[in-house]
Amino acid sequence: MAQRASTKSADPAANQESAQVVKDLHERMVRIRLFETEAGKLMEAGRLPGFLHLYVGQEAVAAGVMAALRDDDQITSTHRGHGHAVAKGVGLREMYAELYGRVTGACLGRGGSMHINDLTRGMLGANGIVGAGVPIAVGAAFAARYKGEDSVAVTFFGDGATNIGAFHEGANMAAILGLPVVFVCENNGYAEFTPQSGHMLLADVADRAAAYGMPSVIVDGMDALAVHRAAADAVARARAGAGPMMIEAKTYRFYDHQGVKGLRHPYRSDEEVAEWKARDPIDLLEARAVADGTATRAELDDVWQRTRDEIAEAIAYAEASPLPDPADLLLNVYSG
Amino acid sequence: MAQRASTKSADPAANQESAQVVKDLHERMVRIRLFETEAGKLMEAGRLPGFLHLYVGQEAVAAGVMAALRDDDQITSTHRGHGHAVAKGVGLREMYAELYGRVTGACLGRGGSMHINDLTRGMLGANGIVGAGVPIAVGAAFAARYKGEDSVAVTFFGDGATNIGAFHEGANMAAILGLPVVFVCENNGYAEFTPQSGHMLLADVADRAAAYGMPSVIVDGMDALAVHRAAADAVARARAGAGPMMIEAKTYRFYDHQGVKGLRHPYRSDEEVAEWKARDPIDLLEARAVADGTATRAELDDVWQRTRDEIAEAIAYAEASPLPDPADLLLNVYSG
Amino acid sequence: MTTMTEAPAAAPGTARKLTYVKAFNEGLAQAMREDENVFVAGEDVAGYGGVFRMFDNLLDEFGPRRMIDTPISEAALVGLGVGAAARGLRPVVDLMFMDFIGVCLDQIVNQAAKMKYMFGGALSVPLTITTASGAGLGAAAQHSQSLEAWLAHVPGLKVVMPSDAYTAKGLTVSAIRDDNPVVVMLNKVLLGSTGEVPEEIYGIPLGQAHTARQGSDVTVIALGRMVGEALAAADELAAQGVEIEVIDPRTVQPLDTETMFASVRRTNRVLVVHEAVTFGGLGAEIAAQIQDAAFDHLDAPVLRIGAPFSPVPFSPVLEKAYVPDRARIAEGCRRLLERS
Amino acid sequence: MTTMTEAPAAAPGTARKLTYVKAFNEGLAQAMREDENVFVAGEDVAGYGGVFRMFDNLLDEFGPRRMIDTPISEAALVGLGVGAAARGLRPVVDLMFMDFIGVCLDQIVNQAAKMKYMFGGALSVPLTITTASGAGLGAAAQHSQSLEAWLAHVPGLKVVMPSDAYTAKGLTVSAIRDDNPVVVMLNKVLLGSTGEVPEEIYGIPLGQAHTARQGSDVTVIALGRMVGEALAAADELAAQGVEIEVIDPRTVQPLDTETMFASVRRTNRVLVVHEAVTFGGLGAEIAAQIQDAAFDHLDAPVLRIGAPFSPVPFSPVLEKAYVPDRARIAEGCRRLLERS
Numbered sequence A, B: 001m002a003q004r005a006s007t008k009s010a011d012p013a014a015n016q017e018s019a020q021v022v023k024d025l026h027e028r029m030v031r032i033r034l035f036e037t038e039a040g041k042l043m044e045a046g047r048l049p050g051f052l053h054l055y056v057g058q059e060a061v062a063a064g065v066m067a068a069l070r071d072d073d074q075i076t077s078t079h080r081g082h083g084h085a086v087a088k089g090v091g092l093r094e095m096y097a098e099l100y101g102r103v104t105g106a107c108l109g110r111g112g113s114m115h116i117n118d119l120t121r122g123m124l125g126a127n128g129i130v131g132a133g134v135p136i137a138v139g140a141a142f143a144a145r146y147k148g149e150d151s152v153a154v155t156f157f158g159d160g161a162t163n164i165g166a167f168h169e170g171a172n173m174a175a176i177l178g179l180p181v182v183f184v185c186e187n188n189g190y191a192e193f194t195p196q197s198g199h200m201l202l203a204d205v206a207d208r209a210a211a212y213g214m215p216s217v218i219v220d221g222m223d224a225l226a227v228h229r230a231a232a233d234a235v236a237r238a239r240a241g242a243g244p245m246m247i248e249a250k251t252y253r254f255y256d257h258q259g260v261k262g263l264r265h266p267y268r269s270d271e272e273v274a275e276w277k278a279r280d281p282i283d284l285l286e287a288r289a290v291a292d293g294t295a296t297r298a299e300l301d302d303v304w305q306r307t308r309d310e311i312a313e314a315i316a317y318a319e320a321s322p323l324p325d326p327a328d329l330l331l332n333v334y335s336g
Numbered sequence C, D: 001m002t003t004m005t006e007a008p009a010a011a012p013g014t015a016r017k018l019t020y021v022k023a024f025n026e027g028l029a030q031a032m033r034e035d036e037n038v039f040v041a042g043e044d045v046a047g048y049g050g051v052f053r054m055f056d057n058l059l060d061e062f063g064p065r066r067m068i069d070t071p072i073s074e075a076a077l078v079g080l081g082v083g084a085a086a087r088g089l090r091p092v093v094d095l096m097f098m099d100f101i102g103v104c105l106d107q108i109v110n111q112a113a114k115m116k117y118m119f120g121g122a123l124s125v126p127l128t129i130t131t132a133s134g135a136g137l138g139a140a141a142q143h144s145q146s147l148e149a150w151l152a153h154v155p156g157l158k159v160v161m162p163s164d165a166y167t168a169k170g171l172t173v174s175a176i177r178d179d180n181p182v183v184v185m186l187n188k189v190l191l192g193s194t195g196e197v198p199e200e201i202y203g204i205p206l207g208q209a210h211t212a213r214q215g216s217d218v219t220v221i222a223l224g225r226m227v228g229e230a231l232a233a234a235d236e237l238a239a240q241g242v243e244i245e246v247i248d249p250r251t252v253q254p255l256d257t258e259t260m261f262a263s264v265r266r267t268n269r270v271l272v273v274h275e276a277v278t279f280g281g282l283g284a285e286i287a288a289q290i291q292d293a294a295f296d297h298l299d300a301p302v303l304r305i306g307a308p309f310s311p312v313p314f315s316p317v318l319e320k321a322y323v324p325d326r327a328r329i330a331e332g333c334r335r336l337l338e339r340s
């Protein structure tokens, strides 16, 4: 049975998060939020080609996990990957430029939203195939151990993804090889438009970890500090050679599965959406920070403002960037 | 957690297996044993082409499950499928003829050992791809329910097969659709030459059922009566519309993974093999039947003799059968 | 299925226009009405009606018994279809994007396609697999492929590529009525395009090519969305006095090569165009067969136009250069005619 | 890898003979000695040495750190290779039978092959996938396929098909040294065949065809095991005064068509032979390219010989009729020569 992590850790020392951690989490979340809401607006304005799976609502997960990682720790991500990339430190300019399909983008304009990556930041890529990133993270963890490094790999996936073979095989592979992989399930309650109850009988995805002999923990995915604590524990465990572990973060996406438009099918009730929005992860952290004096409102507002400026600049950079040259169509198909 | 079924059921009535059931199980096991040992001899003598994955040692599983099924119940099988086919009532002549590659074979000589099937007996085929039969059984169960029939589907698979995606996806699919599927894991402790401890961290495969919200039970796979009771329960449950269930039968194969030859790699100790052979499922059932007066030694011997005769006749039939005509190479590629 | 209602090869004069996706939807709904054994399974096909709206309104009419939403488990989804087809149903399973086929190809290729043969003919597998293929929406490398060459190489499978609303309906109906596993490759860019579609149910014979335009100078064999591009090129060329014949194979497995051979024997020049990468694409098979069957009739080598040898790029400026279009087809025809 | 030890295209005069599978094994072992980043993962590759003995003795020398037995989880196995390769290792992952590729094609095609391109060149995926292909052992439809046409159609992949012991070693070494995902298709029937193999490590350039026999009358392009059959046919035909040239592409992606074109321009007649089904096989691509590049040099259409359009049958009498052989090649050559 999965362990349920309370928001307050049992260990009092663990509650002494420095103001630094809170501010770090806050900043990562704000960056994601603004990156995504601006991207959504650009999409609605018809300025971005392709698909857009927004991460808004789930920021506490990416921020909480990534704040527990080093640059040399590796992550694999999903179709809903912007939040992971931003939180792992991928440049906003390169990300927007990629969404615009510009040659200055993170993929030189070749990949778009679903393939953003940054090898220098340990971002091993978003992925358009559900579950496909799971075994790739296992391979990254294998490489780390093989080379005698103590970095870990984290793989992000949704509730729906746990029904696909690659998840199952990857989890068992990591377990039997004892690899330093942290499995982070962002359970937002839906796979596209299908509720969790329509795709699996379990209430807690974390209970699937037992099938691999893997420990697991459930956290409030709207609580960045709770996610961070759970992630820090799992990462420390993996780094110490104790093998893989699964974290299930219960969260919610505030936009539609894809794009920003209203839904043609009322698969979520207004009340449900409102309830979750009332627990906006950024609001929660800000309220706590102000209440316990970790940060002032002005300091928090300053983060928003600085980020807004940075984002505006990044969008301007992207818009001013050149398009790829069709003459280079065959660039990077092969190495060497 | 999987439930562990004791050999003696808690319900005293269930222990009153009629002599008929014991004799049925015995006959099915003897048929499998003799079919397989003779096939092994033919293979060693160089008279059978292709691969041969012998079922010897595991007879109690096929016999125990199949005795709980009706003709219209469907099964899907594996590379190690002869035992399932024999126990489901596929003709021995057609089976041997298929191993010989004759046109009178169960597949007209087109399929060989790994594709034996008999639609009239609900034998939906052996399968050369590990795990591939699992979702096919789910589809068969779907069809039964769709048509308003109360037949069930049983899918057999090994311990090793539970690591492949198709098993995971099929199990979850059956669970979420609430289909009448019985999942029978024949845990013989090895996937080819890899021990269970080398391919999964769990001691009991049955514990994987929980990942799908599926009940499970562990039985002594050398005890045909125990298997039969568990299967009868699971089948009754499925037939009544209560959804899928998993049975893990702990068993052992007495021959090598493929063929009959000695092993070039000592992946199993002599002691281990001897220990399991001391619990030969046919010996166990015979000893019990004689001890409690269900059958006399002479009656049992008669089964062996009759079966031996039938097998000799079936082999003679196969050897006398014509080969397929190469002019018919394109037969049955398409329907219509 | 033995009773087949076959419509004429070309759309008869009917005023009614439908979009490609609605034509597909109508054919599917009519096939479901015709045969109680037809059901649909896939991700978000029921409650949502499919991410491409392919299954709109079907849940309302047919209910949850026949419209099944499944988990993200394509191998089990196709396997469900194989098992149900083996037991006499006529499943329609949807793979959403064709690119996802890599996670379930075993069930398609080693199970569905081979089962009848391996089992000695003991059963049929009347399974229909629907999926959306093709580039042009900025969906990038994992959501834009045209993989018909893989499937057409597999004995036991059939593959259709509707090129317009009329064929989207008729080929879908025929796929469902067929007793073999058939993959229906819809084209994503065509989904919203409109065309004349008869209201009644009709099938289009599998394995029968359609001459979409007659011409005497060059034969253009075009797959799926490229048929429309070829017809547009034909208009442009006609204005310059060049008459091209456009052949739409409709089915790529089995492939109606006789219609192609007959055309080439008249025109003596042939171009094959598809969205898939040229190397190893269907154009290779078509070219190989034509150079064999019409060797003495060719005034120029068979010309192939397909995508360059790279994954599908994201940036629209690259994607546009990547996918063949009317301009490249017209240019190819001119090149063929220049060759003496 | 930049340092490459390339041996001459043909086996130099060396007395030492090895079996095909031992030559593979030796090449792999030497590549592992050469580069600490090379490791092997797969089902029963370590303790057992592989069901085809491809990995015999490697556990003894390299230990469990570099020889990894995995669960039956091919998608995770290839994914493990992709992730490890992305992080700078040079994994060799084994798929046992090529037919199993259907359960893990997504990782090969959508991940390994496309990653470098989709990621804007940020990394390389130096992954080697080994597998055994081909019919002839009575292994039936799910254990006998030759699926090179699928893989050669995928931009980003390379594919090699060793035809003898010499190439089994050299192509394997080059595959491992290459910075791209390379699939090494060993042939099951050839595993025990012997040939001369140099003792030192050597690579054979990928994408370079080898003229296995020179001749002036017909060019025979043969893949994998068919090279030996073509050479046997050549002996038979030589006795009848017909000299055929036998080309072994060795690599089918990238494909060295220049060597083929040059040969065809001399012989004016060409036959392509492979084990895979003819329809949609590599022969189609080769024929399509040759009829284009050597149109004015062909005295007869390019002739293709492959398997008929059916799954691989089990019964040896059928399997023998199914797989192309020296007799069919010789007959094909004679037919080509009869054509004026």
Ligand SMILES: Cc1ncc(C[n+]2csc(CCOP(=O)(O)OP(=O)(O)O)c2C)c(N)n1
Pocket (backbone or CB within 6 Å): A079, A080, A128, A129, A130, A157, A158, A159, A160, A161, A162, A164, A188, A190, A191, A192, A257, C043, C072, C074, C096, C100, C103
């Ligand atoms: C193999 C595969 N099947 C289907 C899809 C289409 N698809 C994209 S996202 C998605 C839902 C994923 O749900 P979940 O894993 O819960 O992630 P979320 O979208 O909720 O973040 C689906 C079905 C895909 N990309 N890949």
Ligand SMILES: Cc1ncc(C[n+]2csc(CCOP(=O)(O)OP(=O)(O)O)c2C)c(N)n1
Pocket (backbone or CB within 6 Å): B079, B080, B128, B129, B130, B157, B158, B159, B160, B161, B162, B164, B188, B190, B191, B192, B257, D043, D072, D074, D096, D100, D103
């Ligand atoms: C997808 C796939 N991978 C690998 C194989 C090769 N293979 C055949 S049987 C087998 C072991 C199966 O082990 P288990 O499921 O425990 O069944 P057992 O042989 O013990 O009955 C393997 C790896 C295969 N047939 N299919």
Ligand SMILES: [Mg+2]
Pocket (backbone or CB within 6 Å): A158, A159, A160, A186, A187, A188, A189, A190, A191, A192
């Ligand atoms: Mg979700």
Ligand SMILES: [Mg+2]
Pocket (backbone or CB within 6 Å): B158, B159, B160, B186, B187, B188, B189, B190, B191, B192
């Ligand atoms: Mg086993």
